[in-house]
Amino acid sequence: MLDLSSAFALTLAAVIAGWIMGRFWRWPHVWFGRNEPPNFYQDLSFLFSEEPGPAVMAVIHNLPINIDTLPTHLSLAKLLREKGEIEGATRIHQNLLASESLEADALEEVHFALAEDYISAGLLDRAEIQLLDLLENTLRLREPVLERLQHIYQAEKDWEKAIAVARQRKNTSSSVPAKTGAKPQSSSSQVSRTQRKISHYFCELAESALGGGDMERFDEYLKGAQEADPNNIRASLLLARQTLYSAPQATLNQLHQLMIGRSDYLREILPLYRDAFTRLSTPEHYLSALEGLAEQVASSSLHQEIINQRLQLGLESSASAYFQEALYRRPTVKLLTAFPNLAVADRLALSKAVLEIEKDKPSYRCAHCGFSGQKLHWQCPGCEEWGTIAPIRGKQGD
Template sequence: MEFETWWLLVIPVFFALGWIAARVDINQLISESRTLPRGYFKGLNFLLNEQPDKAIDAFIEIVKLDPETVDLHFALGNLFRRRGEIERAIRVHQNLLARPDLPLEYQVHSQYELGQDYLKAGLLDRAEETFNRLVDTQYSAQARRALLEIYQREKEWTRAIEAAVALQESGAGGRQKEIAQFYCELAQDELVHTHADAALALLEKSLAADRKNVRATMLMGDALLSKGDTEAALLAWRRVEHQSVPHIALVAQRLMDGYRAVGRPQEGVNLLKNYLAEASSIDLLEVVFKAVMELDGVDAAKQLISDEVRRTPTLLGLDKLLEARLMDAPPGMWPELTMVKNLVHGYTQKLARYQCSQCGFKARQFYWQCPGCNQWETYPPRRTEELNVMN
């Protein structure tokens, strides 16, 4: 009985202590909120209502009245950068760095924000210098990513490889695909200067980084061809089939030219026909169509196109079919067929595009690096209409 009475006395005490603690917290919160400038809440309200211009004006007034508001400086600098007012963002972050009493943590943060300003402004030398100072700080991963972006913009592929390897070793994720492409860029430069052996050595490194890199295999064939070894080049180009069958369309013309050069054009046509049956492609079809017409005549070329359009009906295929029909059409049919052909061809020009799977950027030619988002290997080797039909 005494035990129960003791508990009845303790429980109200606990409730009272909890109520007092809550009141203290609320009073402290109210007290702190009163010390904040009125403009702070005004600016915050503008931000929440998606009025960044008015928010910036409000925050500028606070910074003028209270220059010690470091976090507000960061917010203001970011707003300027987002609006494209890079010079003002740079001044904000430079002013912070100029403070002799700024804690180390804020100094590092200010340097990182300043580097982002320089990068957005295209001042790559200053950005590189700033991010290099941050590689041994808590912003190491972000700084290395920024440096990698800078080296790609400047086409400094050797330094890009070093930056990508450093990122991998820091545990920031695999970069094999990018490293392989950087070696391809270096190899392509060597091929331009007819240094085939140097290009081959770089392409071996590219494939060591990424065995599925189609571009490296294609360039290896080009390098072997430049050395006069057509048979070895053909073997290299055929290896694309084992990496990605759809990418065969990108080497189809090389293969056909190579087989002609070694005196075995029919073998080349038969090979490409097999590829076409395995992976339909308008680009591959065009190469096979021209080769069949050259070796087997117009009728065989027309039959090839007809069969392919039935199998994969696209306007791009219809355009080729009309082209084939015009070759031996009676003179009386030419005006009508030509008119239809021109109408279809004009429309297919809009469809004959490659499209980045990352950002949707469309282009007439195939890119290994998207000009829109700068990502690597985001272009499928098929035209947009073919992809739509397949989907």
């Protein structure tokens, strides 16, 4: 099989050779009228070396710069960038910008490609300057420019700017007329994703304000999060954290509804529910409330909490009986490994063995890209979507 370097060289050679053949067939007199063959063929032979960058630059110096050759220049630069040769890609784009033979629309494309070079190199401040300049001077590239700016501000955790740019994207997608034959749900889906991101940006700001004790800002940011996405579970949990001490009963009622309506996040809701309940009532009443919830919600985390509560109240035989019943009704690896000492003798060895396997099992998965891990991320590290990761459910999850 070809390694990455060879595959890159072949692709690069194909791009350049395609351009050469096109030029040859269109203007054969250009080549036959010369005393010496062009340098393209010599330079192409160097593309199969381990470091094609210098050869690419030699080829580029022989390629004229005009509207016909622009796609070739941009394709070469993109190939270099994807291979990690950022410096080579940047030199190509800067060489294009120095030319006086390109029209404004073509120069906009080059400026945008140069910004992508800077993003790939981690030079986000330079990329931001390029993109902001483009934003002032182009309508044609407005959406991709805004998308890259949002990516930059998200990476820099500049949530205020990320919100502003995301709102511009929302307005842009709302104002663009639908294309003939386009699926009608595409625009609304994009708006929905944008709103979800805005909501999480506000949640980031709200968490920071809550940690700093700035309750006025916290209320402002939380309101923004809820307005952007009323179904954002993260905003609901933030509200519960804030009202836990000042209004435990209202918080308890809110959390009770969440545990029924958003049972996929029950594992995250339970600690707050426990804190709110213990501020208002007795452990016995808490156990009774949990058992009532278990009749409405199927969750290994809930079963585990009930068993723990029975054990804390000294009801070991009752806890063991409930454990056996829960395993029968909803057998999951999580529940099986939670209480190995409660398992009957012939299941004890199995419990310990599965416990070792469970250590490497992911607890959360992204519904958008499939990324999995042991920790809840509100923004997926894989696809960078917001609010798409939830606890894994089923026999190997909750």
